[in-house]
Amino acid sequence: MKLRSNVKIVLFTLVFVLFSIMSVQAVTLEVMDSVIVESPEREALLQIIENFEEENPDITIDYQGVPMNDAYAQIPTLATSGALPDVYLATLDFIGTFEDMGIATDLRDVFSQEYLDGFNQNSLSELTVDGKVLAHPFFVIPMGVLYRIDWFEEKGLTPPETWEEFLDIANELTEDTNGDGSVDRWGFAMLASRDGSGGSRFIQIFRTFGGYELRLNDEGEYVTDVNTPQGRNAFEFFTELNTEHEVVPPGPMEVSYGEALNLMVTNKTAMMVTGPHSIGGIIERNPELDGKIGAFPLPMAQDGGKHISVLNTYGHAINPDSDKKEEAAKFLKFLVNDESALLWNEMTGRMPTRTGLLQSPEVQDRPDLAGFVEAMDYAEPLPTVSYYSTIMTDILPSAYQSIIVGQATVEEAAERAEERIISLIEEN
Known part of the structure; x- marks a missing residue:
């Protein structure tokens, strides 16, 4: 009887242990x-x-x-x-x-x-x-501008405070480095894609000119500044980096985050609007750039602008x-x-x-x-309205892309963007 009882205890213990293991998994x-x-x-x-x-x-x-x-x-x-x-x-x-x-x-x-x-x-x-x-x-x-410290030092450049200074630096770093008569390095990796990667970066550049893509007015109602002088100035500056100054690689509308990162990795561009997460991605793919990548806050418009980050x-x-x-x-x-x-x-x-x-x-x-x-x-917050992703990934990218390809003037694109954002506000 005692042996039988001991066997029961052992069996019970084994069942309990097995059940516990099964529970753990x-x-x-x-x-x-x-x-x-x-x-x-x-x-x-x-x-x-x-x-x-x-x-x-x-x-x-x-x-x-x-x-x-x-x-x-x-x-x-x-x-x-x-x-x-x-x-x-x-x-x-x-x-x-x-x-x-x-x-x-x-x-x-x-x-x-x-x-x-x-x-x-x-x-x-x-x-x-x-x-x-x-x-x-x-x-x-937090968004800022990644830059090549070594290239800045070679040319005696310092991080800019304004977009005007940024443009001067971008021009300085856009050049033919091998003497074959063709530009092979550009000052800026411009993300002009029609997606969240392009739109989110443009919004922060836009805000440094003093306007807001969407904000609450004094009456607590949402309004937009895309068709104000500040807004039009932002569209003009951004698109002319490609169309007028040519300080960005060809085809910026096809450049989203991955493509821009690759331009930095392969030594094709000197600056990129992005966050600290890009540092690890760049160095992981090109270890020789360790210690050669730095960052500065987004520059601001000289008149009425301010530093901004999100x-x-x-x-x-x-x-x-x-x-x-x-x-x-x-x-x-x-x-x-x-x-x-x-x-x-x-x-x-x-x-x-x-x-x-x-x-x-x-x-x-x-x-x-x-x-x-x-x-x-x-850092400033972005609106948490349900339609904000449409502004970020569609309306604003559609506007700057239409300017880049010559389908619309700055004024026409800004007016169209304003109409679409106002329509969203009224619908919601």
Whole structure:
């Protein structure tokens, strides 16, 4: 009898252990992201995921990569079909649509207020609509201008304060370097593509001229400055970099983020409007440029302009229909803890969102990030209305492209853009 009892105890113990092991392997968290399709972001993220799964053996991360410019076409489609993953990427230009569609959990119901207060509040506000925190900030990408330090030093150039000075530098650095009679290096990698990469960068250049693509007036109503003198000046300056001054490589309308990055990697251009994330991508593909890349804040128009930056907060929303919100919260907090965020910053250049880390020596003392750290002082929020992505990815790119190809004058393009934006405002 005693032997039989012992056998029962052993069997019960084995069943319990097996059940426990099965339970540990039970939860798979689906995450849709765009940064995992890039490099060195992929390598950094896979390391963070490995660290997370070691500490949390009961959670497996199923990471699904999708390019940024495709993501926001896929997310509404997945939502309509009920196939959204548990966690998915979220940025300011689409957060209003998430709210309208009801496809993002209010994170005030998931995280404590004390925890949310630990984020840079400008980054948190970029993912907040009507007081609802709809996404968890992962990193910020303050915009500035990357430049070749070595080429500047060779010609005795210093970072510009105004766009007029910027143009002088771009002219100086546009040249025939091998003496064959053809220009083979240009001053500026101009993104004039009709997508979020081109439109988001143009918006920040636009604002440095003193106007706003969309803003609230004193009556609390949305208006646009695209057809004001400041707006027309911005369109004119931007497009004439190609059509008049020829300080950009041919075919700028075909240049999106990847193409512009490649121009920097292959020593074809000296400057590029982008964020700190580009540093890692450039050096990963051309290690010889390590130590030769710097940054400065976006220049401003000489008359009535100002330095501007946008944090471009990248975050993650939690599917309100997910039954794994607790696991999602645990993973998102792990993404931004000190160890993960510093590893991410070191490998990719993308900057932390937690206030303490932004002020840490590891971030503040990096010479290649100095221009972006300064740019954060000029950061302003973008509107979180549902139609903002249409302005960014369609209306403004259509305007500057029509000027570049000669289909419209600056005045005609600005007027058409104004009409389209006003129509959106009235419809919403």
